[in-house]
Amino acid sequence: MNSKISYKQGDLTIEVVDAIVNAANTSLRGGGGVDGAIHRKGGEDILRDCYKIIARQGGCKVGEAVITTAGRLPAKHIIHTVGPTWSGGYNNEKELLKSAYLNSLKLAVAHELKTVAFPNISTGIYKFPKRKAADIAIKTVSDFVESDEGASLESVIFVCFDEENLQIYKDAFKASSNTQQRLF
Template sequence: MANSKIKLIQGDITEQAVDATVNAANTSLLGGGGVDGAIHRAGGKAVLDDCIKIRDRQGGCKTGEAVITTGGNLPAKYVIHTVGPVWNSGSAAKAEKQLANAYRNSLRLAVENNVKMIAFPNISTGIYHFPKDKAAEIAIATVKDFLAENDSIEQVIFVCFDNENYGLYERLI
């Protein structure tokens, strides 16, 4: 089930020369730990300033939604900030839908902004404790479904920081 538009790498998402880097953000958009902190540190003040403007205008970003800012000092033109769900096995179906929406809404925003290459981290699998295997399945299925309906994005890169996620994605792709 290989898709020539989907690429998998292991590395640092802040170093990817793409049109848009996706940030696994929190609802405040003001930075945090993990991927969020790394993107804010690497992107610099311009990314934070744009996030503050968005927050002031609409109060942040809801789970499953996405917003776009400049890439600042990153090698990406844009950062698409999306908020994945916090895992709670008692509401797994809701969390799974929200995670799919985070990928889908990021891709929609990418299309609206003429993004041709986009890099995704492993959304919600860090401090939000979404099961990595389930998250990988949702990410890949959602991206494949989106690409089947829309041909304007030329490449989606899944950037896995750790060996475990890389292995899961490698088996699924």
Template structure:
């Protein structure tokens, strides 16, 4: 049910991919920029509608749009916290980001989802700490919701995250 792969999240064939977005929802660097570039303008247009309605997306929250030209049906945009030495409730906010993505997935009858390593790039969340929080959020969710989501994939862009997730989940590389 839970997999770890090293690769490009924009190429993964699942019903929903998670975007590590910023609060503006207007695209940015890293995963966010790649998803907007590869998915095309329909993602940005839906993000702009969400912004008009609710003013963006708060840290720890999630919203859903079409996936445009991506192989997925949906993009779930979530905003992870910027790491500030743990002084601003970052661990709880990161846990909430993962949990809220999974809740949106269930509300939209999504049974397969892929996650990037949220907040570990320019937001500087320590990678191992972030991985433990991500895995805890997902295992807690699966424990309560059993088989609602059949396939959950952590898509690691770099070797370091891939090794961390593989080790924490006891998956052979």
């Protein structure tokens, strides 16, 4: 089955997919933005799983990803990844953001997941320029799902919380020669 990449405006926490991706912080203890919403709506089972990961490896480094239960959310799992904080592009931010997406996808495949929904990683309080982040996300996901390693993924959705990010993804998809535009 061919992989499909799409974007839409919505609330990541209500997506019915195998995994939603959480734009987490390195402590894995919840925070603001999408991370806070996931922890609040998903309940304490998520934090309990995060504490097990913290005890085992001390959290999650920037660019890496870990997986937990989704608690009370309709998704089956949460893939927590930590994106970089933008520092003008001088601290390997682009590669770290690419790694956050790539490691999330690799974790999904390793757990035999078929459907994954991503937020706009690092574009909130981490201040990564939104269009640069969208271009990196689309290219990384497109390259992965077109590879042998990513062939088992059936659907990857970028869930944009607001109209601004939706328009950015719409424009980025149009500009991308690797991705077929689909809007749900």
